Amino acid sequence: MNSSMTPKWARIFSQICRRTAGAGALSVLPGLACAAVIIQNVTVVDTLTGDETPNMSIVIEGNLIAAVSPSDKTTGAASDVIIDGSGLFAVPGYNDMHSHALTSGDSATNLRVMLANGVTGYRQMSSAAELLAGFGDKRGVAEGPDLLALSGAILTGGNVRTPEQAVEEIAAQKAAGADFIKILVENPQVFVAALDAAEALEIPIAGHFPPSVSAETAAAHGMDTMEHLGPRESLLLSASSQEDELRTLIANAPPPPPPSAPPTPAFYERLIANPIPSTSPQQFASMFAMADSYDTDKAATLARMLKEHNVWQVPTLIRLRTMNHGDDPHYSEDPNLVFVTDEQRALWQSIAAGFAASLPEGAKVELDRMYDAQMKLTLQMAQEGVPMLAGSDYGGQWLVPGFSLHQEFAELAKAGLTPLQILQMTTLNAGQFLDRDMGQIAAGMAADLVLLSADPLADVANLNQIEGVVESGTYLDRAALDALLVH
Incomplete structure (x- = not known):
């Protein structure tokens, strides 16, 4: 499988993996293991210190963050779901x-x-x-x-x-x-x-x-x-x-x-x-x-x-x-x-x-x-x-x-x-x-994230500049979020 998916297929694939992982399944198709979701080239906001680190990758496995590391040092399998976070800021949900x-x-x-x-x-x-x-x-x-x-x-x-x-x-x-x-x-x-x-x-x-x-x-x-x-x-x-x-x-x-x-x-x-x-x-x-x-x-x-x-x-x-x-x-x-x-x-x-x-x-x-x-x-x-x-x-x-x-x-x-x-x-x-492992972007924390198009620490209004959401490991792009708002 190509390591770069359209947002729609990334969302579908992550939902399938999330739903089958709870039942102990190791794959969703013959010969295809459930992939990690990797958000690359994103600026990670540390909610504890206020530090903002650009060009980072967030690796999500199931409903947990597996790793956070520089994008140039992060590797994935061919089946991994890759989300391009260039120009975006990642904060916890x-x-x-x-x-x-x-x-x-x-x-x-x-x-x-x-x-x-x-x-x-x-x-x-x-x-x-x-x-x-x-x-x-x-x-x-x-x-x-x-x-x-x-x-x-x-x-x-x-x-x-x-x-x-x-x-x-x-x-x-x-x-x-x-x-x-x-x-x-x-x-x-x-x-x-x-x-x-x-x-x-x-x-x-x-x-x-x-x-x-x-x-x-x-x-x-x-x-x-x-x-x-x-x-x-x-x-x-x-x-x-x-x-x-x-x-x-x-x-x-x-x-x-x-x-x-x-x-x-x-x-x-x-x-x-x-x-x-x-x-x-x-x-x-x-x-x-x-x-x-x-x-x-x-x-x-x-x-x-x-x-x-x-x-x-x-x-x-x-x-x-x-x-x-x-x-x-x-x-x-x-x-x-x-x-x-x-x-x-x-x-x-x-x-x-x-x-x-x-x-x-x-x-x-x-x-x-x-x-x-x-x-x-x-x-x-x-x-x-x-x-x-x-x-x-x-x-x-x-x-x-x-x-x-x-x-x-x-x-x-x-x-x-x-x-x-x-x-x-x-x-x-x-x-x-x-007393839950949530509210920070770090390994072992809940995979609940918001991707923003503007710096949230520069202006609180930027917390509303949402380009994507990861909820319990499931990725929703802007189009999917807009679909939730159809009245």
């Missing part, structure tokens, strides 16, 4: 570390659009017993991006009302095969009990923490990841010059009045899509106080504490921004909305129609000021070495799978993070967080 791809919209469409955007792995932040049972040991080997971690059902005030219920539910989810616990509990006693239970059972716990629980308390009780910077004012409270006064107000605030009727499924759909229109006047006041009381010194102390306790942060800035801009035509007229379902678009447009009327006077300006504080905190945490991951929170209003992760890259850059820091959040850091 992107990982969306906060997604609801399996439970929002159409999961099959979500996964193919994510892959077309260079996403080769994702962390699923919501689940149910049937979803856990359905995936079983298939994680990481199905077509499309790898399912890297899967939660059980989200812990809320609806399914865990007491500390005892929280302990029982966490034990049940671990027994059912959940990789981690997702928590959105407002009651501080139940919340802390859940953290303690997860730590005792040695299962990671991630999610939101309420303003009634400090970041210091959550960290001390073993919270593993904080999503969305709290969200809202939760993390910012520890960076506020008015922290003591605000915490006193929160502790003494009367409970909200009970709803006049039981919440409907439609209410919860709207709340999940965008909680801002359902925010109480009291919480708006607390949120807006954050915009005026951000304290750089306190934020630095907070960041050092989070680093000391190894509490990972998934800022999802694009989610925070789209929540605050629920009626912004920039999002509502996004042509990429063709990749979400008609039902999702209709819900989001309905929220947009009543968005302005749901906010107090001056709220839009104050929400933007609070977002500025959240961006400042994100930058300070990055500068202090707090471990961080990139996630989009697809499932929320105006977020499109795959594309929203690139929007997250852009927001992180606006916050002041460097292109290398952002690349690390979606590659190297994901591997370190999950």
Whole structure:
């Protein structure tokens, strides 16, 4: 066989080899061994150091990188699949570390659009017993991006009302095969009990923490990841010059009045899509106080504490921004909305129609000021070495799978993070967080790669200049990626 194949045949051949290798097959045709895939003459980006080494070859065997060496010193067999990487930059595949791809919209469409955007792995932040049972040991080997971690059902005030219920539910989810616990509990006693239970059972716990629980308390009780910077004012409270006064107000605030009727499924759909229109006047006041009381010194102390306790942060800035801009035509007229379902678009447009009327006077300006504080905190945490991951929170209003992760890259850059820091959040850091051999281009690492036509360390926008993707050893050229985006 000729050592140089067209991209189409290279893709077909690598897929055949990948599928037969798992069954122990040694060949796909009589006398033809499964070949290595070799990407030649490419510039390899080291996500650990930021070094860029040109004229390198990446040898892929099955779903692993077998070797990385100078192209003039790399030899292959006649049957090897050769991909010309001249003028291209190779980085590890992107990982969306906060997604609801399996439970929002159409999961099959979500996964193919994510892959077309260079996403080769994702962390699923919501689940149910049937979803856990359905995936079983298939994680990481199905077509499309790898399912890297899967939660059980989200812990809320609806399914865990007491500390005892929280302990029982966490034990049940671990027994059912959940990789981690997702928590959105407002009651501080139940919340802390859940953290303690997860730590005792040695299962990671991630999610939101309420303003009634400090970041210091959550960290001390073993919270593993904080999503969305709290969200809202939760993390910012520890960076506020008015922290003591605000915490006193929160502790003494009367409970909200009970709803006049039981919440409907439609209410919860709207709340999940965008909680801002359902925010109480009291919480708006607390949120807006954050915009005026951000304290750089306190934020630095907070960041050092989070680093000391190894509490990972998934800022999802694009989610925070789209929540605050629920009626912004920039999002509502996004042509990429063709990749979400008609039902999702209709819900989001309905929220947009009543968005302005749901906010107090001056709220839009104050929400933007609070977002500025959240961006400042994100930058300070990055500068202090707090471990961080990139996630989009697809499932929320105006977020499109795959594309929203690139929007997250852009927001992180606006916050002041460097292109290398952002690349690390979606590659190297994901591997370190999950303790998996991924996120670097080196022998023994997962064969998940993105080939870019422009230098990703010169401009974060270049992370979107995708010419090819290798997902678990399967090569997809630009034409194949475009085919995934056919609506």
